[in-house]
Amino acid sequence: MPAIENLGAASRTSPIFSPEEVTVIFVLGGPGAGKGTQCSNLVTDYGFEHLSAGDLLREEQNRPGSEFGEMIKTYIKEGTIVPMEVTIQLLENAMKAAMEKDGRKMFLIDGFPRKLDQAHAFERSVVPSKFTLFFDCPEDIMEKRLLNRGKTSGRADDNIESIKKRFRTFVETSMPVVKEFESQGRVVKVDATRSPEEVYQDVKEKIKAWGVEPINLKFVPA
Ligand SMILES: Nc1ncnc2c1ncn2[C@@H]1O[C@H](COP(=O)(O)OP(=O)(O)OP(=O)(O)O)[C@@H](O)[C@H]1O
Ligand SMILES: O=c1ccn([C@@H]2O[C@H](COP(=O)(O)O)[C@@H](O)[C@H]2O)c(=O)[nH]1
Numbered sequence: 001m002p003a004i005e006n007l008g009a010a011s012r013t014s015p016i017f018s019p020e021e022v023t024v025i026f027v028l029g030g031p032g033a034g035k036g037t038q039c040s041n042l043v044t045d046y047g048f049e050h051l052s053a054g055d056l057l058r059e060e061q062n063r064p065g066s067e068f069g070e071m072i073k074t075y076i077k078e079g080t081i082v083p084m085e086v087t088i089q090l091l092e093n094a095m096k097a098a099m100e101k102d103g104r105k106m107f108l109i110d111g112f113p114r115k116l117d118q119a120h121a122f123e124r125s126v127v128p129s130k131f132t133l134f135f136d137c138p139e140d141i142m143e144k145r146l147l148n149r150g151k152t153s154g155r156a157d158d159n160i161e162s163i164k165k166r167f168r169t170f171v172e173t174s175m176p177v178v179k180e181f182e183s184q185g186r187v188v189k190v191d192a193t194r195s196p197e198e199v200y201q202d203v204k205e206k207i208k209a210w211g212v213e214p215i216n217l218k219f220v221p222a
Contacts, residue, residue, distance in 0.1 A: 010088040012125035019128050022095070025212075026119075027110040028178055029135030031079075031166040032142035032149065033192045034199060038135065039108045041200045047215040049095075049104040053112035056090040057082055077156050079165030081173060084118040092126055108133075114174040119181070131210055132181045133203065135192035139167050 009016075025048075027035045039050045054076075061072040068086055075082045091109060098104045109129075113119035123129060143163055150158030157166060181187045188206045192199055204214075 007085040007089050009092040010085045010121045010125055015123070015125060015127050016092065017095075017127040019130065021105060022099075022127050023106045024127050024129045025108050025207075026113065026129050026132040026181075027108050027135075028114075028132055028174065029192060030137055030139065030142050030170045031163065032146040033135035033137040034145070034196065035110050035135055037196055038133075038200060038203055039110050041196075042108055042203070045204075045214040046106070046212065047104070048106045048108045049098040050108045050110060051091060051094050051098075052110040053087055053091060053114075054110075056094055057087065060086070060090055073156070077162060079157060079162050079167075079169050081114050081118075081169065084113075084115070084121055087112060087118065088122055088126065091122070095126070113177050114169075116176050116180060119177050129186070131186045131188055132178065133207070134178050134187050134189045135199070136189055137192040141193055142167070
């Protein structure tokens, strides 16, 4: 992953990509709702490039010499939102890298935008999203999933103190993003309380209505 060379992306006043050329689907939901799990399915069947904002931030945090490492670490531990200049630049760099590497132009942006100003800035400066896939799940279920994941994840924020803080940030800061997109008719809402297979089935049916179809990977002999 390329280093952050500058933080100019978020301040651009017009999008660098056109939505006709580049498709972005935001994937939102509370911590532990199952976003990453479902994104993996969609990558396999639809050929999306999956960009987890949290993963990109953790990578930058661990990159030797990063001037943002310590700051990112603190925000993640506290369950608060890293300033958008950093996250948007990381996302833009990752999108460009994927396009250069294998020409991929369909992106699932997982766990972003987590704040209204981030949503506005990304759509203004990078590309307007097609829609938002929202995984709806109550906190008691998410808490169980995260504590279970915490047994092996090694994540600094999969502990009960950080989880509670992440829930509060989600309700207070990230839900307004979902609400705004919902008011614009740009949210595909999925009940994430069911098994991963049932959730995925529902995702597939609902995104079909938005013209998103699986890629045909079957080999057809001549
Ligand atoms: N539908 C499901 N039912 C039960 N467990 C699930 C389901 N979906 C995911 N999980 C499990 O719950 C945990 C959290 O899932 P996942 O990492 O996909 O969530 P997430 O929304 O990406 O979380 P975060 O926002 O914290 O990164 C994982 O251990 C995963 O295996
Ligand atoms: O856009 C983003 C995405 C994530 N963060 C920070 O990272 C952690 C972990 O995110 P996951 O999506 O659960 O991997 C999150 O709690 C935030 O602290 C962010 O600041 N901005």
